[in-house]
Amino acid sequence: MAENQTVRFGIIGCAGIARKVARAIKIAPNSTLYAIASRSIEKAQKFAGNNGLSGTVKTYGSYDQLLDDPCVDAVYMPLPTSLHLHWAVLAAQKKKHLLLEKPTALDVGELDQIVEACESNGVQFMDGSMWLHHPRTAKLKKFISESEHFGQIDIIRSTSTMSVTQEFRESNIRVKPDLDALGALGDLGWYCIGAILWAKDYKLPTVVNALPDVTKNSAGVILSCTASFHWEPLDETVATIHCSFLSHTSMDLAISGCNGSLHCNDYIIPYQEKSASFDFTSGATFVELHIGWNVRPEEVRVISEQPQEALMVEEFARLVKGIMKSGHRPESKWPKISRNTQVVLDAVKKSIDLGCKPVRL
Amino acid sequence: MAENQTVRFGIIGCAGIARKVARAIKIAPNSTLYAIASRSIEKAQKFAGNNGLSGTVKTYGSYDQLLDDPCVDAVYMPLPTSLHLHWAVLAAQKKKHLLLEKPTALDVGELDQIVEACESNGVQFMDGSMWLHHPRTAKLKKFISESEHFGQIDIIRSTSTMSVTQEFRESNIRVKPDLDALGALGDLGWYCIGAILWAKDYKLPTVVNALPDVTKNSAGVILSCTASFHWEPLDETVATIHCSFLSHTSMDLAISGCNGSLHCNDYIIPYQEKSASFDFTSGATFVELHIGWNVRPEEVRVISEQPQEALMVEEFARLVKGIMKSGHRPESKWPKISRNTQVVLDAVKKSIDLGCKPVRL
Numbered sequence: 001m002a003e004n005q006t007v008r009f010g011i012i013g014c015a016g017i018a019r020k021v022a023r024a025i026k027i028a029p030n031s032t033l034y035a036i037a038s039r040s041i042e043k044a045q046k047f048a049g050n051n052g053l054s055g056t057v058k059t060y061g062s063y064d065q066l067l068d069d070p071c072v073d074a075v076y077m078p079l080p081t082s083l084h085l086h087w088a089v090l091a092a093q094k095k096k097h098l099l100l101e102k103p104t105a106l107d108v109g110e111l112d113q114i115v116e117a118c119e120s121n122g123v124q125f126m127d128g129s130m131w132l133h134h135p136r137t138a139k140l141k142k143f144i145s146e147s148e149h150f151g152q153i154d155i156i157r158s159t160s161t162m163s164v165t166q167e168f169r170e171s172n173i174r175v176k177p178d179l180d181a182l183g184a185l186g187d188l189g190w191y192c193i194g195a196i197l198w199a200k201d202y203k204l205p206t207v208v209n210a211l212p213d214v215t216k217n218s219a220g221v222i223l224s225c226t227a228s229f230h231w232e233p234l235d236e237t238v239a240t241i242h243c244s245f246l247s248h249t250s251m252d253l254a255i256s257g258c259n260g261s262l263h264c265n266d267y268i269i270p271y272q273e274k275s276a277s278f279d280f281t282s283g284a285t286f287v288e289l290h291i292g293w294n295v296r297p298e299e300v301r302v303i304s305e306q307p308q309e310a311l312m313v314e315e316f317a318r319l320v321k322g323i324m325k326s327g328h329r330p331e332s333k334w335p336k337i338s339r340n341t342q343v344v345l346d347a348v349k350k351s352i353d354l355g356c357k358p359v360r361l
Numbered sequence: 362m363a364e365n366q367t368v369r370f371g372i373i374g375c376a377g378i379a380r381k382v383a384r385a386i387k388i389a390p391n392s393t394l395y396a397i398a399s400r401s402i403e404k405a406q407k408f409a410g411n412n413g414l415s416g417t418v419k420t421y422g423s424y425d426q427l428l429d430d431p432c433v434d435a436v437y438m439p440l441p442t443s444l445h446l447h448w449a450v451l452a453a454q455k456k457k458h459l460l461l462e463k464p465t466a467l468d469v470g471e472l473d474q475i476v477e478a479c480e481s482n483g484v485q486f487m488d489g490s491m492w493l494h495h496p497r498t499a500k501l502k503k504f505i506s507e508s509e510h511f512g513q514i515d516i517i518r519s520t521s522t523m524s525v526t527q528e529f530r531e532s533n534i535r536v537k538p539d540l541d542a543l544g545a546l547g548d549l550g551w552y553c554i555g556a557i558l559w560a561k562d563y564k565l566p567t568v569v570n571a572l573p574d575v576t577k578n579s580a581g582v583i584l585s586c587t588a589s590f591h592w593e594p595l596d597e598t599v600a601t602i603h604c605s606f607l608s609h610t611s612m613d614l615a616i617s618g619c620n621g622s623l624h625c626n627d628y629i630i631p632y633q634e635k636s637a638s639f640d641f642t643s644g645a646t647f648v649e650l651h652i653g654w655n656v657r658p659e660e661v662r663v664i665s666e667q668p669q670e671a672l673m674v675e676e677f678a679r680l681v682k683g684i685m686k687s688g689h690r691p692e693s694k695w696p697k698i699s700r701n702t703q704v705v706l707d708a709v710k711k712s713i714d715l716g717c718k719p720v721r722l
Contacts, residue, residue: 154608247515
């Protein structure tokens with residue numbers, strides 16, 4: 001691979017999210033969209049046509065064909081979760097670097113097989129959590145890391161909710177037991193859990209407790225749930241998540257420390273692409289007679305030249321190039337982040353399955 | 362009492378909050394601050410002096426003396442919670458209308474005695490939750506009541522936190538078992554619980570569940586706690602509270618319904634007196650390719666000619682005048698609000714005492 005050569009991506013599966021990532025691959029300077037595979041050639045061609053890719057990308061009518069193409073360096077895989085184990089392991093065995101859509105697997109046992117396959121084949125693994133790549137996220141992290149302005153974290157609250165149709169609740173891929181058996185917990189809760197672990201520097205909670213407001217569809221797939229996380233006995237942080245297909249669109253991240261607090265209400269997908277913000281207060285107290293505050297929330301705005309998904313692709317491709325061109329080892333940070341997220345997600349699921357009993361990690 | 366006569370208030374106890382309410386009584390057009398009582402005449406005189414009240418208010422060196430003054434129509438009582446039962450009942454028996462600081466009592470059994478004394482003596486009862494009287498609160502209520510813009514409530518999250526000194530944690534009145542045995546739950550959690558009940562039109566939850574992150578001081582008084590509320594089986598709302606003396610100042614109220622959501626991060630004490638705001642979104646979804654939102658939060662700003670505590674005093678005095686002048690019956694809404702809040706607060710306390718087991722109401 002020459003210095004100026006870009007990483008050639010193949011997309012396996014034509015889910016809605018693939019359109020967004022196809023665009024991101026086009027935007028990222030070190031990446032090229034090389035091929036698309038669907039279960040039928042017609043679907044792949046239709047996807048190419050609908051996204052202005054006809055003539056510029058190869059189309060395949062099977063995932064195997066794409067994985068057998070030696071020109072494909074890396075694979076973006078937005079398949080239903082139940083298909084991840086098979087296709088992700090196969091992709092790794094075919095030496096394709098793997099950008100895997102979240103939730104990464106049905107459970108951590110499956111994810112471990114995927115990550116092991118990536119490791120033993122020397123390919124990069126990363127999950128598709130785009131928000132981690134937004135420059136605002138780095139700014140948020142900087143803010144909560146400053147002991148003077150923020151201090152030890154007291155509480156983290158994160159939500160990821162959206163309102164779906166009655167039909168979606170019963171029959172969409174994302175709530176079908178044989179396709180995305182984790183339902184709202186996998187699709188939306190992944191972000192809530194990820195945000196909490198991110199805030200806690202990926203320190204796993206010791207206790208995970210689903211709260212008794214679980215809603216499932218007729219097939220038993222989670223449509224809505226809430227959980228709390230605890231880092232007993234020494235760490236006093238408490239965190240709550242709420243993910244739901246039954247609520248208005250929200251993606252709130254609120255964190256309070258002993259010296260400051262912040263609110264970000266679009267942490268997963270910023271309201272707009274080019275700039276994103278969050279509010280913080282630090283050193284807040286009341287004025288004389290407690291008739292007001294000494295400070296008001298300050299808005300921090302962060303410009304992003306590129307969409308967060310393009311930054312994700314760029315970072316992934318940078319690592320891939322490092323491996324392919326310079327013989328670097330794959331970056332282990334990304335599979336670790338995914339694994340901890342999956343471990344906590346499994347614990348929430350287990351707590352729900354136990355009738356909302358606490359689960360110790 | 363003549364048409365233009367104002368309600369004459371006596372204040373029993375010279376707590377810090379009494380200064381704020383003394384000012385509010387001065388501001389409210391239908392109220393006059395008539396007398397102040399402390400346990401010593403020196404303290405009462407000092408309070409009067411420090412607050413520019415010397416010569417304009419009577420000062421008493423005992424609570425009994427103030428309650429025996431026939432010119433006192435109504436009493437504002439910011440005493441430590443453990444003293445409420447005795448002095449509030451006595452005030453009612455002396456036919457004084459009662460504006461009682463929160464938490465209203467150590468438990469609902471005590472509160473019932475106080476409310477019963479008020480009822481049998483025909484005097485008005487109201488607790489000192491000022492935020493309920495801010496015009497913003499009415500605006501918030503209107504917003505969450507609109508089914509088209511908001512819809513059924515999915516989740517309510519409320520916090521009330523402040524950071525106190527190590528000395529406060531061990532020895533302040535608000536965390537002394539013989540004075541304010543309810544600690545942060547009584548002082549701050551009262552608001553969180555009140556906000557949730559307010560949002561739910563005072564419908565009591567069926568299950569109250571303290572989460573296992575309770576922190577107590579060496580005397581066993583709660584410094585920090587978290588709880589969830591559920592309205593099983595038919596009502597899918599979930600609510601969480603977090604109150605803490607160990608965290609940065611916060612007072613967040615976030616409510617999501619199926620069609621809209623709102624955020625108010627200064628719901629208990631607005632950032633400034635004259636105007637207050639909240640943010641809402643309604644009908645939010647993602648734009649094409651999910652690269653942004655179709656709407657952004659809209660700020661609703663509400664002007665308040667008077668501070669919320671003056672509006673509270675004015676409303677209380679209006680009811681008192683109606684009773685004294687027109688022979689109205691006391692308004693039963695206010696003791697009911699207090700009672701429901703106290704019932705839920707008791708349940709959180711019980712859940713904590715049971716080792717964070719769910720409590721059914």
